[in-house]
Amino acid sequence: LPQLGPHLPPRATQQPWRLLYCTGRDGFSLRSLYRRGGPPGSPALLLIRDTEAQAFGAFCATAIRCSNGFYGTGETFLFSFSPELKV
Numbered sequence: 001l002p003q004l005g006p007h008l009p010p011r012a013t014q015q016p017w018r019l020l021y022c023t024g025r026d027g028f029s030l031r032s033l034y035r036r037g038g039p040p041g042s043p044a045l046l047l048i049r050d051t052e053a054q055a056f057g058a059f060c061a062t063a064i065r066c067s068n069g070f071y072g073t074g075e076t077f078l079f080s081f082s083p084e085l086k087v
Contacts, residue, residue: 004045007087008059009075012043020044038063043075055081 005013021036038044044064047057061075080086 001045003081003085004059004079004087007077007079009043009061012059012061012075015043017045033064034066037065040065 001017020038021033026032026036040063042063044060044062045057046060046064047055049055056079058078059076061073062071065071077087
């Protein structure tokens, strides 16, 4: 989070972050991710570590949810930590 801080919108840096979903605790179901996606309108940070220990993810300006179309704002971005942060 400290490395991503400069890239986050100001409203996202002023709030406390909490872990809503973890595959070790919640399993690998996409449905579970959607259920735990957070309150509507709250931002979400998705961090993924693959089987080769590479870390990447996305900042979503709104909660992650199931949808038939696109959603989000221009604040949404992808990032990678392989080998250094790229946004």
